[in-house]
Amino acid sequence: MRFMRGIFAVLAVTAFCAALVAAQPGPADGPYKVLKTAKVGGDGAFDYISVDVAARRLYIPRRDPSGLTVFNLDTLEPVGSIPTIAAGGAVVDPKTHHGFSTTKPVTMWDAETLKVIKTIDVDGRPDGILFDRFNERVWILSHQAPYATVIDAAAGTVVGTIDLGGAPEEATTDGNGTVYINISDKANVAVVDAKTLTVTAHYDLSSKGVSGGSGLSLDAKNGILFAYYRQPSPTVVILSAKDGKIITTLPTGGMVDTVTFNPQTMEAISAEGAGSMTFIKENSPTDFSLEQTVKTMAGAKTLAFDTKTGHLLTMAAEYGPPVAGAQQAGPGGPPQGPGGPPAQGAGGPPPMGAGGPPPQGAGGPPAGGRGPARGPMIAGSFSILMVGK
Numbered sequence: 497m498r499f500m501r502g503i504f505a506v507l508a509v510t511a512f513c514a515a516l517v518a519a520q521p522g523p524a525d526g527p528y529k530v531l532k533t534a535k536v537g538g539d540g541a542f543d544y545i546s547v548d549v550a551a552r553r554l555y556i557p558r559r560d561p562s563g564l565t566v567f568n569l570d571t572l573e574p575v576g577s578i579p580t581i582a583a584g585g586a587v588v589d590p591k592t593h594h595g596f597s598t599t600k601p602v603t604m605w606d607a608e609t610l611k612v613i614k615t616i617d618v619d620g621r622p623d624g625i626l627f628d629r630f631n632e633r634v635w636i637l638s639h640q641a642p643y644a645t646v647i648d649a650a651a652g653t654v655v656g657t658i659d660l661g662g663a664p665e666e667a668t669t670d671g672n673g674t675v676y677i678n679i680s681d682k683a684n685v686a687v688v689d690a691k692t693l694t695v696t697a698h699y700d701l702s703s704k705g706v707s708g709g710s711g712l713s714l715d716a717k718n719g720i721l722f723a724y725y726r727q728p729s730p731t732v733v734i735l736s737a738k739d740g741k742i743i744t745t746l747p748t749g750g751m752v753d754t755v756t757f758n759p760q761t762m763e764a765i766s767a768e769g770a771g772s773m774t775f776i777k778e779n780s781p782t783d784f785s786l787e788q789t790v791k792t793m794a795g796a797k798t799l800a801f802d803t804k805t806g807h808l809l810t811m812a813a814e815y816g817p818p819v820a821g822a823q824q825a826g827p828g829g830p831p832q833g834p835g836g837p838p839a840q841g842a843g844g845p846p847p848m849g850a851g852g853p854p855p856q857g858a859g860g861p862p863a864g865g866r867g868p869a870r871g872p873m874i875a876g877s878f879s880i881l882m883v884g885k
Contacts, residue, residue, distance in 0.1 A: 521747040522774050526788030527885045531807070533793075534572035537876040538562040543584035544625070544754065545811055547800045548607065550590045554800065554809055554880070557583045557597060564597060566610065569802060569809075572880050576610045585625040589632060589649035596634045596647065598622035604652040616652055618645045626667040628675060630690050635675065639663040644677070646693055656693045660686045666712045666754055668721075676737065678712040678723055685712065685723055685740070699740030701725075701733050711755030713764050718781040722764040724752045732764070732776065734784055744784060749774045753797035758806065763787065767810050769797035773883055792881055807884040814877035815870040 540558035547554050547569055554567040563579035564586060583597040593607040600622050601615040620638030622645075627634055633655060636645040642657035643664050662682035669675045669690070677686045679698070683706055687697040699721075706725035713722045719737040724730075730748040735741060751769030758765060762778040771794040777787040793812035800809045 521749065522776075522786035522789035524789060524791070526775070526790075528773075528775060528788055528790050528883055529885075530790065530792065530881055531884045532572065532882040534567075534880045534882075535876065536565075536567070536572070536574065536878060536880055538565060538878050539873070539875075540582070542811060542813075542878070544586070544798050545800045545809060546585070546587050547802055547809065548588045548590055549802055549804050551588070551593075551607065553588075553607070555586045555588065555595070556811060556880070557581070557586045559583075564595075564605075564610075567880065570805075572882065578605060578610050578612065580612065581605065584623060587625050587627040587634060589627055589634070591632060592650050594649050594652065596625065596627075596636075596649070598625050598636060602636055602645075602647065614652060616647060616654065618654065619657070620645065624664060624666060626669065626675070628669045628671075628690055630669060630671050630673055633690070635667055637664040637667060637677070639680075644688075658688060658693050658695065660688075660695060661698065662686075665710050668712050668714045670714060670716045670737070672716075674737075676712060676714060676721060678709040680709040681707075683707055683709065683725070685721060685735070687740075697740065699735060701735070701742065704731070704733055704742065704745055706731055706733060711752050711766055713755045713757040715757050715759065715762070715764075715778060715781075717759060718778070720778065720781055722755065722757065722776070724748060724755055724766060726750075726752065730768075732766070734764075743782060746776060746784060746786060749789060751797055754799055756799060756801040756808070758801065760806065765799065765801070765808060767792075767797055767799035767808075769795055771796060771812075773799070773808065773810065790883055792883065793879065796881060805884065807882050810881050810883065812879060812881070814874045816872055816874055818869040818871045 540562040542558050552569040554569045556565045560582045564581040566576045581597045581603050583599045585598040588595045588607045595605045595607045597603045601617045604613045620640045622636050624637035632649045634647040643660040644658040646655045662679040665678045665680040667677040673690045675688045675690050683702040685699040708726035711724035721735050721737045723733045730750050732748050733745050734743045749768030749772040752766045755766040764776040766774050773790045775787040777785050795812035796810040
């Protein structure tokens with residue numbers, strides 16, 4: 497009977513993700529497809545993924561025991577790791593070759609030798625991370641105050657902290673002195689002066705009835721922001737970066753986490769934990785359309801953009817049936833036993849999805865939230881997917 501319950505649980509997870517993918521907004525046919533899938537294996541929960549385009553490296557931070565894993569951006573072959581860095585996010589400054597990981601304290605490392613340089617004390621709970629090329633600074637985002645800590649990438653010292661007025665999710669930069677941040681629990685976008693580290697505006701999007709903010713991308717040329725929300729249904733709010741005026745909204749796939757904008761093709765692209773990637777075409781600064789939804793893999797909720805090739809990189813793993821009495825975990829995270837969450841490693845608390853777990857109603861998880869409970873990661877199943885034309 498226990499075996500049968502496990503089988504039914506696996507079928508429930510499969511059916512849930514299949515239903516979300518089937519409900520994706522864009523057409524399946526189009527120029528994009530999964531070009532390559534590399535089953536690289538390894539253990540440890542995962543959250544964000546990033547690239548160093550110039551050095552042709554792909555960084556995937558993992559929790560214990562894998563730590564920070566590094567791959568060739570073109571072949572997806574492993575090139576090294578730092579097993580002692582267990583974190584959810586990592587970025588590299590291509591100029592100094594200094595890498596930073598969202599441990600607590602934050603870990604600074606050499607991207608060429610893959611050796612730890614030092615640790616940097618920060619408050620809060622490091623989660624999201626952004627490298628701002630404007631003044632060579634690293635932004636560490638936290639769901640707890642201080643909501644943003646800014647670090648000089650060359651010196652590895654804290655420049656300052658910023659009260660964003662709420663819990664931040666994804667941040668993006670225009671490269672000219674302004675950083676925009678999706679404030680997940682306030683339905684607004686914070687506008688920050690990268691020189692003075694002060695909030696100059698909050699663009700209120702609550703009139704659209706959205707909550708659970710996650711991804712944020714920017715068309716810097718035309719000054720257009722794409723702010724993604726999970727509740728009450730998966731939605732992207734498209735607005736002016738200059739004054740916050742809402743232009744339009746469009747549906748997206750379920751469980752969006754991180755997103756990007758391709759200025760060469762004029763497309764906003766979202767990774768969706770339901771197992772898809774959606775492309776929105778900017779036909780003009782006032783005209784947007786759903787171009788394509790590509791089937792990826794359940795749990796592939798974050799992405800990285802290779803600006804040289806136009807490829808998108810995402811990742812996911814396969815999971816067995818849930819453990820009896822286990823609590824639900826977010827994508828990439830381990831199942832939780834009856835005694836509560838798993839113990840925390842040196843890297844700090846495990847990563848969370850946008851705004852934390854959403855409330856569940858009588859009908860089960862909302863469309864933009866998290867899926868059914870699942871069991872342990874299947875050994876060797878962790879995979880990197882490359883999407884492109």
